[in-house]
Amino acid sequence: MVETKLKVGGMSCGHCKMHVEKAISGVAGVSYVDVDLDKGEAEVSYDETVTDIDAIKKAVNESGYKA
Numbered sequence: 001m002v003e004t005k006l007k008v009g010g011m012s013c014g015h016c017k018m019h020v021e022k023a024i025s026g027v028a029g030v031s032y033v034d035v036d037l038d039k040g041e042a043e044v045s046y047d048e049t050v051t052d053i054d055a056i057k058k059a060v061n062e063s064g065y066k067a
């Protein structure tokens with residue numbers, strides 16, 4: 001299990017936070033996600049045998065934000 005923090009740009013409100021959390025939690029292998037809107041950061045735990053940070057960043061970018 002890997003725990004990491006990820007910078008996420010483009011979030012401006014609670015709705016954005018929800019979008020990003022939904023996008024990240026939709027990635028197979030992600031077991032935990034918490035987005036801090038003020039810091040522009042996402043705390044993520046994932047199983048490194050299932051996914052990787054690039055897949056998580058891709059999901060964020062595809063949801064319209066900038067990882």
Ligand SMILES: [Cu+2]
Pocket residue numbers: 011012013014015016017
């Ligand atoms: Cu928003």
